Amino acid sequence: MNSNNNSTYSMLSPFTVFSFVYRHWRSIAALVFVLVFTACSDDEKDTAKPSILGVGTASSVVNPVNCQLYHRGDTIHFFYVFEDDTELGSFNIEVHDNSDHHSHSTESNDHNQESGECTHSEEHHHDADEHAAEQHWVYNQVFEIPAGQRRYEARVDIPIPLNIAEGDYHFMIRVTDRSGWMQLKALAIMIED
Amino acid sequence: MARQRQQMKTSQNSVSVGRDYLEQNFSGSLMQTLQGIPGVKAMSIGSGLSKPTIRGLGFNRMAVTEDGVKHEGQQWGDDHGLEIDQFAVDRAEVVKGPAALLYGSDAIGGVLNLFTNHIPVKPFEGTVQLNGRSNNESVGLSAKVGGRQDAFFYRAHVTFLDYADYKVPTDSIQYYSYWIRLKDGRLRNTAGCERDGSLMLGYAGYNFHTDVRVSDSYSKSGFFADAHGLEVRLSTIDYDRSRRDVDLPRQWVNHLKVLSHTSWTEEKGAMELNLAYQNNLREERSEPVSHGYMPKPESSLERRFRKDTYSGQLVLRRSLGDRHELQTGVSTEFQHNRRSGWGFIIPDFETLSMGAYVFDRYTLREGLIVNAGLRYDHARSHIHEYHDWYQTPVAPVQHAATPSQPASSQEYRQRSADAVRRFNSLTWSAGVNWLTGDWVLKANVGKSFRVPIPKELGADGVNYHIFRYEQGNADLSPEESYQIDAGVSWSHEGWNLQVEPYVNYFPNYIYLNPTSQFVEGLQLYYYTQAEVLRYGFEAELGYELNRHWQLSLKGEYLYAEQLSGDKIGYSLPFSTPWSVDADVRYSFFGRGTGFVGLNGHLVGRQDHVVPPERPTDGFFTLNIAAGQRFPLTKGTTMKVALHADNLLNRRYYDHTSYYRLIDVPEPGINCSLMVGLDF
Numbered sequence: 001m002n003s004n005n006n007s008t009y010s011m012l013s014p015f016t017v018f019s020f021v022y023r024h025w026r027s028i029a030a031l032v033f034v035l036v037f038t039a040c041s042d043d044e045k046d047t048a049k050p051s052i053l054g055v056g057t058a059s060s061v062v063n064p065v066n067c068q069l070y071h072r073g074d075t076i077h078f079f080y081v082f083e084d085d086t087e088l089g090s091f092n093i094e095v096h097d098n099s100d101h102h103s104h105s106t107e108s109n110d111h112n113q114e115s116g117e118c119t120h121s122e123e124h125h126h127d128a129d130e131h132a133a134e135q136h137w138v139y140n141q142v143f144e145i146p147a148g149q150r151r152y153e154a155r156v157d158i159p160i161p162l163n164i165a166e167g168d169y170h171f172m173i174r175v176t177d178r179s180g181w182m183q184l185k186a187l188a189i190m191i192e193d
Numbered sequence: 194m195a196r197q198r199q200q201m202k203t204s205q206n207s208v209s210v211g212r213d214y215l216e217q218n219f220s221g222s223l224m225q226t227l228q229g230i231p232g233v234k235a236m237s238i239g240s241g242l243s244k245p246t247i248r249g250l251g252f253n254r255m256a257v258t259e260d261g262v263k264h265e266g267q268q269w270g271d272d273h274g275l276e277i278d279q280f281a282v283d284r285a286e287v288v289k290g291p292a293a294l295l296y297g298s299d300a301i302g303g304v305l306n307l308f309t310n311h312i313p314v315k316p317f318e319g320t321v322q323l324n325g326r327s328n329n330e331s332v333g334l335s336a337k338v339g340g341r342q343d344a345f346f347y348r349a350h351v352t353f354l355d356y357a358d359y360k361v362p363t364d365s366i367q368y369y370s371y372w373i374r375l376k377d378g379r380l381r382n383t384a385g386c387e388r389d390g391s392l393m394l395g396y397a398g399y400n401f402h403t404d405v406r407v408s409d410s411y412s413k414s415g416f417f418a419d420a421h422g423l424e425v426r427l428s429t430i431d432y433d434r435s436r437r438d439v440d441l442p443r444q445w446v447n448h449l450k451v452l453s454h455t456s457w458t459e460e461k462g463a464m465e466l467n468l469a470y471q472n473n474l475r476e477e478r479s480e481p482v483s484h485g486y487m488p489k490p491e492s493s494l495e496r497r498f499r500k501d502t503y504s505g506q507l508v509l510r511r512s513l514g515d516r517h518e519l520q521t522g523v524s525t526e527f528q529h530n531r532r533s534g535w536g537f538i539i540p541d542f543e544t545l546s547m548g549a550y551v552f553d554r555y556t557l558r559e560g561l562i563v564n565a566g567l568r569y570d571h572a573r574s575h576i577h578e579y580h581d582w583y584q585t586p587v588a589p590v591q592h593a594a595t596p597s598q599p600a601s602s603q604e605y606r607q608r609s610a611d612a613v614r615r616f617n618s619l620t621w622s623a624g625v626n627w628l629t630g631d632w633v634l635k636a637n638v639g640k641s642f643r644v645p646i647p648k649e650l651g652a653d654g655v656n657y658h659i660f661r662y663e664q665g666n667a668d669l670s671p672e673e674s675y676q677i678d679a680g681v682s683w684s685h686e687g688w689n690l691q692v693e694p695y696v697n698y699f700p701n702y703i704y705l706n707p708t709s710q711f712v713e714g715l716q717l718y719y720y721t722q723a724e725v726l727r728y729g730f731e732a733e734l735g736y737e738l739n740r741h742w743q744l745s746l747k748g749e750y751l752y753a754e755q756l757s758g759d760k761i762g763y764s765l766p767f768s769t770p771w772s773v774d775a776d777v778r779y780s781f782f783g784r785g786t787g788f789v790g791l792n793g794h795l796v797g798r799q800d801h802v803v804p805p806e807r808p809t810d811g812f813f814t815l816n817i818a819a820g821q822r823f824p825l826t827k828g829t830t831m832k833v834a835l836h837a838d839n840l841l842n843r844r845y846y847d848h849t850s851y852y853r854l855i856d857v858p859e860p861g862i863n864c865s866l867m868v869g870l871d872f
Binding site for chain 1: 483486710712759760762802
């Protein structure tokens, strides 16, 4: 048997909901206000990663390309074109040893060659004695791209030291845009005597 | 009604599930088992580990308690799971929304309260359970015994679990343009094992109760071999040799807990004292490689952490008159963390925190209760200095077209400076519960906080697990969170409806922000603070046609946006996409009680992302579950639970999974079977 109070409440139940809303209209209005302002807001934000283009310009081709051969003492005339929908940030070039033939495979034709092998024109030894005497080349440099660029032609001259070990190396290019999106390209290069 | 009583207990939105629910929904880990609860998600790291999230907040933004004591592991880690045996849990309660008042720092998204301290009733009772899952060939055994003699009681439990590499419905994975082929659709090196045990002794008197529980949880699992660490490498390890072996890279963690619980109850009030010691030992091993200027390390020990946590909590409850229920408490926690290994990510640290609160529940009249509380916390964090074990050349940033300069000098670079920070926080909450006829209405408003963790203050190095450079900020202020949430619950003649909306605002959310800069050849991420607005809701509509048929429809939605800072307009990492669940359940009664249920799970596309995430397509999975309990001889019951997930073997990605970042899909079709005996 319900007490008087309870029966009054159940009779008024649709109205109690309205009175709840009425009492808290300020909080509800604030919530609606916030929703109107933020939901379906203009998508001005950058949602795309920058790109590292595989073709160069009318006057220059990209360099290095996958499996490019260099000699110690050469200079790598690095040239690639970066593009972004909003604004580019900075880029990093890293060269490290690949004598264990690990895989980066960002080149589409490497899908079948997971080991990232390049065909070598001549006899290709990893002579242990030779390598023990020399260090593997480690190169890691960061370069700033001027502000406000949506397209940038990056050129860097990278001299290959004379006293580093020959063999297979990985050449990695990383580029960011202002929003923090990052794109990566990994190439295999060979450095011989 | 029981549902209404549960709704009236607190003005916060909370859900409670018992052992039956845990057994019927059991999955690879505790959090995956609890995922069916609206608002709760498991951030999975493979098939045996997951991290909890409540309303999209996880890591150090939610607290997990076991028998009232906050669980302290290395929660900051993306790939660190929750070290609690799901088979030891008797009851789980999810409190959604800020609960800093009772639990202090970290309880912003909510609290997951786990209870493993059910007191035995019979002189000897127990459960034995065997379970298996097909997708990762997991086999498990869990046994519990307990007994009560007069007021004394004991409980012991042990769990063993072993699983193989798990299967995904694809034969290759692409990650940052690395092309990885999978053998037989198996994610190589994701196998693992788990061993847990606990012993509890206690005295349950009329007024006085005390118990001590010692538990240990050990788990070992591999990380997916091809996309972990510095670079994808062709290792000499033959991962495809066996599905069950755990090679490098891998982790193991051991969590030891000693908990003491004492309470004194009398007519007008109660007193409770919890004391706990926890030791979390974790090792992460990977194949040593050189990177940048770091030479190839001598061992495979990449990271090792040892964390000792001492905590104490005293709570006093008192009824003043017949309207006031006053609760007051003090708590303290001391954490001592030491690291080793060749990978630096967080410095050594000690943190001491203390808090005191007062909370009152006032019954205005029958069916209308208001509550309010206030809490003050003080924390002191001491992070230690750390220098690299290898030398780095000191070289300036180059500009294009300038020939590279040779390094001017070498140094053991300092990664973290010695620093002491003190934090003070005042938090509060107020709420109302209103029962009126078929409706229960509740509303809660509150402020919560979180002390910045040593990683956010003192990180300065390469995170080898995820290819980036992470930098902390020693000047971060404690994160504050303001939330308004409401709950509308209605039940009438077999129908029940629940809607729980919330709005959450952070003036200074601590966020690991990806920048356009590089440090040591890897993209720089650094910790900043920004204003963040989040809002969403959970809703549930159920209908009990008769005692056999039950239908339900559940949905959840969450939106997050950064309102200031570098990433203004962007969302937060791992934002949960909307989802809808439709369930049909048939229960049958007879010699045994049982059920059969069909579930359709629809998840929307998540477009609202932040670098480096990618949008994730929506997906639909069909899942089926069945279970039965039937009594055997006197006092024993046999129970069977079976469920088949992702019946359509759909290939889908979970936006909130750690493995989404490395483009790994979720498991394909999976059947789980549990057979148990209660005696």
